[in-house]
Amino acid sequence: MAVEVTEATEVNTELEEAFRRLTPQLSSSNPPPSAEALGEIVASDATRLLVARSGNGDIVGSLTLVVVRIPTGLRAIIEDVVVDESHRGLGVGRALNEVALEMAQRAGAVTVDLTSRPSREAANRLYLRLGFEVRDTNVYRYTL
Numbered sequence: 247m248a249v250e251v252t253e254a255t256e257v258n259t260e261l262e263e264a265f266r267r268l269t270p271q272l273s274s275s276n277p278p279p280s281a282e283a284l285g286e287i288v289a290s291d292a293t294r295l296l297v298a299r300s301g302n303g304d305i306v307g308s309l310t311l312v313v314v315r316i317p318t319g320l321r322a323i324i325e326d327v328v329v330d331e332s333h334r335g336l337g338v339g340r341a342l343n344e345v346a347l348e349m350a351q352r353a354g355a356v357t358v359d360l361t362s363r364p365s366r367e368a369a370n371r372l373y374l375r376l377g378f379e380v381r382d383t384n385v386y387r388y389t390l
Contacts, residue, residue: 247336251345254295257284264305272328306333309342322355
């Protein structure tokens with residue numbers, strides 16, 4: 247399947263609708279982002295919101311690349327990867343990740359981190375095929 251990955255640079259009805267459809271496929275506990283929240287993501291120097299379009303132009307996936315400078319270097323993190331369930335297994339996730347990795351490298355990052363729930367078996371297989379390595383680390387979360 248032909249997929250085109252681009253960076254979202256403005257918020258419009260199409261982007262809002264795509265996130266209303268995609269977000270529940272990613273998280274059952276978080277609502278879709280508002281137009282204002284999407285605008286903050288698109289406007290931020292630290293985030294790149296990538297969208298994948300199918301051959302007919304529909305948005306069928308997204309990924310957020312976060313690139314921030316910290317004292318130990320440039321940190322790149324991939325977050326909130328989601329592919330519409332009707333397009334899974336067709337290379338959309340691979341295309342999104344490959345573009346994000348290229349962008350991170352161009353920005354000067356030397357590593358890219360991501361996390362994925364173990365239950366997302368297909369996604370975890372994809373990350374390994376792309377060259378990601380499982381790290382021996384603990385992930386902690388503090389709820390405010």
